[in-house]
Amino acid sequence: MLAAAAAAAPAHAATLRHGWQSVDGVHIFYREGGPPEAPTVVFLPGNPLSSIQYEKVMEDLAAVQSLHVISLDYPSFGYSDAPSPGTYAYTFDHLAETVRDFLKARGIARYALYMQDYGVPVGFRLICANPTAITAIVVQNGVIHLDGFPAAQDPHGELRSHWVQRNAGLDSRRAAYARSLGYPQAGWNDEEQVGPDVMWLAASAEQRPGVIEARNDLWFDYGSNVARYPAWQAQLRRIKAPLLVLWGKRDSYFTTPGAYAYRRDVPSAEVHILDADHFATLQIPDRIAALLGDFLQRHHIVPTKAPATGG
Template sequence: MNLFHNSVAVLTLTTIIAYGLPVKAAEPQSPTTQVLHRTIKVDNLDIFYREAGPKDGPTILLLHGFPTSSHMFRNLIPALAEKYRVVAPDYPGFGHSSAPSVNEFDYTFDNLANVIEKFTEKVGLKTYSIYLMDYGAPVGFRLAAKHPERVETLIVQNGNAYDEGIDNAFWKPIKAYWKDRSKDKGDGLRSLLTLDATKWQYTAGVRNVETISPDTWGHVQPLLDRPGNQEIQLAMFFSYGSNPPLYPKWQEYFRKHQPPTLIVWGKNDQIFPAAGAFPYKRDLKNLEFHLLDTGHFALEEDGAEIATLIRGFLGKQLTK
């Protein structure tokens, strides 16, 4: 009998080692760090969001980029939720939120910002820090410029507000589309919606591609491939042209209101290169600036470092 139990113990230990399983059982997730997955109605749209953290804690609003969703924050949310209320919505047409056709909803950054503004009010976000990444920057800066009293701090991760940040080869065909919204110009951008392009966004500029989970494009690509979604994304490419004319307004917001700002920027990003990070130094006095040796989706490779930087930054800036 003892021999049997010893054999089982050896086999179990061998299995644990072979599969890299923890020897000690994982601690149960605390109620505050457990991520909840919710949906709320905003203007007859189902807006999906992830939330964790104490209801009475300082709030962080996480605004995602293209072509992903709140899924990009799946690891960051529990890393911040011990102390902060962390809320990450999916925009219309993205993730698990409603995706009406382009004939049913006007896919513009103005409209996305309006929906997210109403979302924040519905879920009771009175003041908050904003994490702005990629598309999250033009959405979030619209909110900040309209309601500066609501914004406690900014966390900018590869999110642009300066002409220098879009003066590179990636933007040339998109800028051409802003000038000529023809079918030919639009069709030329459909290559940005393919699986290869999605993988490239996640892997270009990273130190070690093996650290990037295929669950990323495994989540994104089926959503991009939904019927009608390419038309949604082309509408958003065109609407991005509405952002550069607002840069002076956003920069004036920086200079006038001086929101404490943390820059955590993947410096090898070929979409929003580091050239777009440095101009923030012109306008912001209370600025913490970090260039990370990674690519566009910096959270995938340097999420733990970014979480540490955010906790340190907010710990100094917020008194709650």
């Protein structure tokens, strides 16, 4: 059993490169691995995390595949600059524009997309703007159907009402929660199952001046995503790129019906329900890297490596 487990994992993790790319005057932090000329997978993070949520998966893939992997931190997330809401509009349209310009600056014109949580509405804007650039689509715990979004199913509920008429009380509750996040220490409760390093980066990034207000602006704009669900579903039915859906089954916010809903648009979609929570790449990175690597090989996104032969 131990030998089989060792054979399934890479012999060693690849070392990622880190840096900042200037995009329209904002310094965007990124993590990158593998040769830039190889087929590319772009990893789009979720809220409130950043590219750090993909680090282990990216390392595993770069170690065993002929693959270029890259992820970035959105403005105000992770290590990227946090321009004030007065100088940077915190909307999903603007985030998608920043990601598009980042990819252009890095010379990435064709790529597979891995999207989670906030990464899904950002990524579907990229897909709709240039569907021929997309070689494959991977969704993990992120929705374009109300099936998997219980909190938004009631058109008269608090969330849907907030997205129509902004609720200052909801903004205040979200701000108070963000301010309450402290340094992980003995007795700390890891509610999101992400680990202390990841949570401390997320909390310290969000507590920078003006960022709590920026994140509230972005959450208010989330209603623009729900309004686009029908258009994104239609685009998914048209696009030829293969679709992989990975879902942590213990996610209480984006629930498993959201995973199966993708099959209405793409009956051939591969759906894997995983024993994990919302941020599955932090809990079972080796499993996700194996599923993703196999999917990319079978769909000829990356070449299948020939088996080793004895000398």
